[in-house]
Amino acid sequence: MPKKVEEKPKEEAKKPAPKVEPPPAEAPKEEAKPEKREKAPKPEKKKKQEKKFFTLYKIEGDKAVRLRPVCERCGQGYFMADHGNRYTCGHCGFTRYKPTEK
Numbered sequence: 888m889p890k891k892v893e894e895k896p897k898e899e900a901k902k903p904a905p906k907v908e909p910p911p912a913e914a915p916k917e918e919a920k921p922e923k924r925e926k927a928p929k930p931e932k933k934k935k936q937e938k939k940f941f942t943l944y945k946i947e948g949d950k951a952v953r954l955r956p957v958c959e960r961c962g963q964g965y966f967m968a969d970h971g972n973r974y975t976c977g978h979c980g981f982t983r984y985k986p987t988e989k
Contacts (some may be wrong), residue, residue, distance in 0.1 A: 956983070 943966060944951040958965040958976035967974035973984045 959983075 890896060943954060945954055947954075953966070955966045955969060956962055956974055958967055958979065958981055960981050961978050965976055965978045967976050967981075967983065973982055973985075975982045
């Protein structure tokens with residue numbers, strides 16, 4: 888004969904926690920928004936003038952003479968920028984200082 892299994896009383900189904908409703912939100916207050924100001928028109932940007940032939944070369948007779956030195960590393964075609972006390976290559980970064988006059 889099969890053994891009788893005592894049935895345990897079913898525990899009460901766990902009830903979900905009661906939902907707590909947040910307090911009613913107050914209607915958003917309508918604040919007086921400041922009037923939009925008209926923006927002043929932006930000044931037009933000045934366009935940079937392109938480097939002209941006359942800033943890099945000086946014409947003497949039939950020949951054009953370079954006014955700025957050429958980079959020693961990069962070779963012909965790479966002029967060095969004049970920064971007051973030095974010349975700098977924009978391509979490779981080579982810097983050559985000008986001799987100081989005493």
